[in-house]
Amino acid sequence: MSAERDDLRDEGIARMWREHVRDEPPAALDDTIRAAARRAVGAKPQVTTAVAEAREPWRWWMPLAAAATIGAIAVGVLQNLPRDADEPTVVSDAVNAESAARARPTSPVPPAAAPAPAPMPEAVPQKKVAPPASEPELRDRTPLPMPRLQANKPDTAAKRSDAPSEAKEAFVPQPPADARQIDANMDKLKQEQVGALEKRAQPADDLARRNERDAGQSFAASPPPASAPAREPAREQKDAVDATAPAPESRAKVRAFAPPAQSTQAAAGGRAAAEPQAMAVTPPEGFVAEIRRRLAAGDRDGAVRELQRFRRTHVDADARLPDDLKAFAASVAR
């Protein structure tokens, strides 16, 4: 075929054609075609379309999900919000009547005379929405006992002008009765405390009287037992009063708050002054005389016990012993 083609080919015409016919497309057309060719293989519209289709479902449910989330949050917040005070709520008569019936027989004190408890609410406010149709009928037929919530909120009770008058009276506070009851209770408590203190001071008084007796009988030269112990209990009593007494600026409050206690403490002052006497230290001569007496009587055990007491009350008990008793003290272990 190519040989046949070469036979037809005229080299003179072909050379003339190559020399004189050199038409070529313009450069702008070349650029346009090359750019189109590059765009055709470089744009990849299939990939772009796939990405757009993949993103499309993600876009449409986003507003829906956001709206659902916001709605759920709003419903939750509204349900957790407290009810409005102006909302038409009423306490059911049946429930309060039952609770009142349960409370009346068991309460030993009438409501007016009952001691008012601490101003702590006993129960969480309970609101029950009654049917709208029966609310006015119940209110007109039976007097509503004041609920506890309204008892704790006098202003709320006062606002309800349509509440029964007896309910209002039942919850009027009575401060004079409460004050008297508190004073009575406080006096009773103070008396019990004074009695306990007297019982506790009784053995100490006995011991003090015995020491005084022993000292007066055995040693006339021994220091007067009543002088030193008399000063020390007085000082101790003063310290005790100062320690228990509040600050000067608050003493007036204490006096006004608990006057019976103050008077009770003054009455027991004499007995309290005798208590330090029981705690007075027996002089060494008293112990020495007692030990000799017991040894002379043949009561060695008693002498040993007395020596041990002497050692407990005086650190230098062995040094204070006379020479004739040091041998005995050496035989008794410390």
Next chain:
Amino acid sequence: MPLRASMARPHTGRAMPDAPRARPKDEVGDDAGDEALMLAYAAGNAGAFDRLYARHRGGVYRYLVRHVGNAGVADELFQDVWMNAIKARASYVPTAKFATWLYTLAHHRLVDHWRSRGSVRIDSLDDEGDEETGALVDAIPGSRVDEPETRVASSAARERIDAALRALPSAQRDAFLLHIESQMSLAEIASLTGVGEETVKSRVRYAYAKLRSTLGDLA
């Protein structure tokens, strides 16, 4: 103008036994054939298209401009031909030479152009009568007889060459242009134009003879 399926696939015969397979990007050698370059471009290698375009841009343009005789129209047709080639890259099968495929696109575009004008019989390219063919070519609106070619050099030799080419019947001119510009064989030209190979051989022989008789001193 839309690309027809027949233009995108001018040849539907069996694949060439020695047809080169597509190579990966940027691995097309400098001596690669047109078919390999086209396959590489279909695979995404834009550089292969540049090399392919550089090889055939002049021949296709001269083929078109020598037929229509108007640079503006030739530019439009030339762009359409290459755009059709770009669009048909994915369906390109190397059943024949790339040049045959490309010039087939150009020939079909040229026929569509004349058909759209409506003043020229389509079968004029196959008309063997020299006198009728010359008359039909002269009747083409905007032909080189009436309009000066602004994009073509105005040398005296070119004027004589153009005049001699215009004197050729359209079928002989088409066969001559395909033969001298596309380097196609007679069989391929016959397949492209839809006539017998002997007819093509005769047209080419007549065309060369007339041009030699007219332009003998230039050759």
